[in-house]
Amino acid sequence: MSQAQGIQLGQEQGGLVSRIRVTIARRTEGRALALLILVAIATWITEPTAFTAWEVTLGRVALIGLVALGLTAVILMGELDLSVASTLAVCGVVMASIDNLALGVVAALAVGLIIGVVNAFFVVVVGINSFIASLGMLFFLRGAAFVISNEEPVRLASRDAGIAFGKPFLGPLTPRMVIFIVAFIALQVFVTRVRAGREFYAVGGNREAAYDAGIPVRRRIFTGFMISGFVAALAGVINTLERTAADPTAGSTVLLASFAAAIIGGVLLTGGRGSIFGTLLGATSLGILQVALTLTGVQVDVQNIVIGLVLLLAVITDPNSLRTVVGSARSLFQGRSGSHPVG
Amino acid sequence: MTNEAQSVAEAVVGEPAIEKQPFNLLVWMSSRGIFVFTTVLVVVAAIFIDGFASLDNITDVFNRAAPIGIVAVGMTFVVISANYLDLSVVAQVATAAVVLIAVSNESNIPAAMALAFVIALLYGLVNGVAVGVFKANAVIVTLSTTFIGLGILRWFSGGSIYFGPQDGAIRSFGLAKIGPFPLSMIVLILMTLILSFVLTRTNFGFLVRSYGSNRDATRLAGVNTAWVVIGAFTITSIAAMIGGFVLGAFSNTAVSSMSTGFDFRALAAIIVGGTSVFGGRGSVLRTLLGVVFVSVLTNIMVLSGLGFGVQQMAIGALIVAAVSIDSLARKASGT
Amino acid sequence: MSENPTTETTRQDAGGRAIIEARNVVKRFGGATAVDDVSIEVAPGEIYGLVGENGAGKSTLMRVLAGILTPDHGSVVVDGRELEAGSTRAALEAGISLVHQELSLVPELTVAENIVLGTTPVQAGFIKKREMKKIASDALEEIRVQVDLDEPIVRLSVALRQFVEIARAIARKPRVLILDEPTATLTPAETDYLLDMLERLAGQGLAIIYISHRIPEIFRICNRVSVLRDGHLVDTVSISDIKPNEIVDKMVGRELKQELETSRTKVAAGDVVLQARGIKAPGVNGIDLDVRAGEIVGLGGLVGAGRTELVRAIVGADIKSAGTVTINTDGTMRRVNSYRSAISHGFAYVPEERRTDGLALTMTVSDNIALPNRSQLSRYSVLMRGKIGTFAKELADAVGLRPPEIQREAGDFSGGNQQKVVLAKWLGRKPDVIILDEPTRGVDVGAKVEIHRLVRDLAEGGTAVLVVSSDLPELLDLADVIHVVRDGRIAGTLSRDEADEKSVMSLASGESQVRGL
Structure with a gap:
């Protein structure tokens, strides 16, 4: 019949401007970028030292961002790992309790992986919602950190290594920053170029389709939780080295900040949407914000308030939330009187 | 199963169509187990743990159980509405205690209580609107309000400890007893009875259960579901406020860090009591039993010389175990 | 057979x-x-x-x-x-490649990634991008569809997604x-x-x-x-x-005829109670509809024709993009602009998905029946339990719930009896308009007959009934007039005398268009 005449199904390939527009429209990091620009401008005006002392700012970004990067892997699959903060604490304590530094680091990282496996076990095999499974884990590990440490900070045996670790070793970059950058690149490559990482989007975005396409969904979920456990352990190791001691109560604000970074970064809590780069942007805005607040002499408590507010705003201004809010806000106040005679 | 297949399956099942459920241990444990477990735990403790069965110890258990229990019976509403939990009770309890003691030192008790009440309503409204209207995840919402709330509290209090006057009304309330029962225990029981009535007998409680069971069906029955969620969070906040009053009165001191661990102890009590984290199913009375269970367990650990860390580990494991049983029971009973 | x-x-x-x-x-x-x-x-x-x-x-x-x-x-x-x-x-x-009925693409992945999903070419775990794009563009070439390989699925039209889905099947050779x-x-x-x-x-x-x-x-x-x-x-x-x-x-x-015991005798239809004008919603392209008191209006058509979307837009369960709905029960026309206002003005809606939208399966039958009727079953916001019990029992008996145990969880009952519970809860409100979407899907024959009887009784009592059904004999048996919906529009309207299975099916499938061939 009419093959020749065809039908217009695809889009026209446009010029440079429209290509750029398309590229921008495909990104999910809009909110993070907006916040970053806002924070950057405000900081520029009020406290430009946050930029001149950029090593400090970068250090803070690395502190906030590392755990968030690992967390993003899990959230992309529509799961949640609330146990990251106490994983950080436990792994730090485990590391400090072992006299041999190398052995301690290995043990800490191994514990992180095991925690990831256990979390994934409850989610995948037992079938508990990951919120609750990792919440139970959060409490359990918080206790475990106390038990292992005898409820007090554990001093690192090799203090020299710790002190050396706090010093710049690659130009102005401290090891923490280097590890953060490496972790960012590794995860960015993983979720954009590696098949397993790319399939995280399938697991989170359309799990049924992922099963049907023959993607090993369970294995992917295990991988995701192991990544977040490992990265949290890494953060614990870094903290312990820099402070030359492990605090069993460490990481209480890490949970808030890392969730805030990921959610601001456009990572959808129900999975399937977001990017590691977005999380980096989210962490960067929060880092600049914190440093600027500190420099202007704002107390830690107020900083927590600000970050809490940012997270609250981020989670309620999710595009999906906003779509439903129009309907429910209308019905909230309309009620039964919401109809009126016509004419 | 495809819709088509499911329809066919339903069509042929025919009627009368109620299958007799065979006895299933997991189902039994998740619904009725708490009665037996609590009894066994208490009996075992009384026999094997030195000092458990003493009057002083039991009063102590009651005193410690009361504030957590009051929070737990309130938070049962949030759990039944299928919104997991309210983490911000930690901030709310501490705020109520600090407000009670600090403000009553400055002016008077009614003013303190009124202020605390306004704060509680605010918490309920913020959490409830974020979850009920914006459909945001309750765990993340209440995580952020915890930090906002604790931040504000520490900002105002500067982290300092407030002491009530040694002869004040708050102090005498905190020490008051009726027989072996501290007054706080009476408050817990009253709260349980009132909230149990609200959950099982009032229109609102009915809607909370219905919403937790199936929010779409509830909306399609013409219910304003946003108010149901706001209500559930507000009840939790009011309970947290009363829990904070009781906690502050018992110790006659208040500090922003005094309620650490209330979130998960309350959750543990609720879940062990058999309220499902999947929503819809649950009972305030059974939460009370869960409170007894968790408190006795904690007391046993304390008497056995086990530290705070081990207690936390045990309760974390308890939550995961109870939810696992609930989840496996659901699979077994096919709902 | x-x-x-x-x-x-x-x-x-x-x-x-x-x-x-x-x-x-x-x-x-x-x-x-x-x-x-x-x-x-x-x-x-x-x-x-x-x-x-x-x-x-x-x-x-x-x-x-x-x-x-x-x-x-x-x-x-x-x-x-x-x-x-x-x-x-x-x-x-x-x-063997299957192109699914419901789209099985991953929204945030690109066209190319979706086409190779599950069979992504890799080297040491890394995606071979060039090869992936080659496979994808070959498959698209094969079906002669042009689409940017790097476009995420979420930004494509529904039709394009369907073609990508086919390209995916083709890519598997x-x-x-x-x-x-x-x-x-x-x-x-x-x-x-x-x-x-x-x-x-x-x-x-x-x-x-x-x-x-x-x-x-x-x-x-x-x-x-x-x-x-x-x-x-x-x-x-x-x-x-x-x-x-x-x-x-x-x-x-x-051989369905014998299961339908009585055919409906035509009732003198009353005034127009439900009036819908220019309804537009996703899948609905402008539909006008009137339902009179005591009349049963049927909506026929194929799955995906837009019938469910239409009734959900009318009752306000989903937001409509255009159109007005008015209800006239007491001589005044009232505009309905939200789901709750519809319910409070005498609408009742029995949704298509009974298990997800219709019932709270973990609650008792009694509670389910009480849910939309709670205002008349409570005083000072306190539920009157005895009254709920008798109220629910009465309605459960009226719909013929079997077994008649109103204290059992709704999830324990068969599909047919669950549907009776859904009906019972709305019957309690004595609705002026009832909208039923696939009221007997997955229901056994006995329950089906009883549900039909209930619907007829409602109409005879003066309720305006709008029923969506893919079950042709049911539609023909119940409806006084049938609108056949195709592609979000009314393809034709058949009176009771004109309608038979073939005429409805012809309109619904566009079969009448083939006759020219």
């Missing part, structure tokens, strides 16, 4: 060159048999049509062929070799391509394009199994067609040996 599955004829047609066969496939769900002893054979280069009403077992059979479901009996044979049962991987390796209702979401032009494409692919030797409700499409491209009814294979015929109306006969020709 008078006709036997004509395996003899099939053999003759396909000869020994069949590439895929289903041999005596039986698939049960619980006690229900969805596919009962069905055998089909498809040859390379053939387009094989599969038709049947909703629930006839077409999708189930195809899922067996694709290895998604394991048959209880029988086997799938490819090139004379039996396929490992219930293995998607084995089916894929044997060259299939020898058998199964399409399940691929045109449900396409415009006529897009449908044309798709059908041309399938003919071309068949010309290259691909075996195609094509499932559709739309008779014209079957006639345009298929060589043979099989009709399924209630899980049985009714007949397989060469397309040149049959006329469109005969296919419709075979699809609907069942």
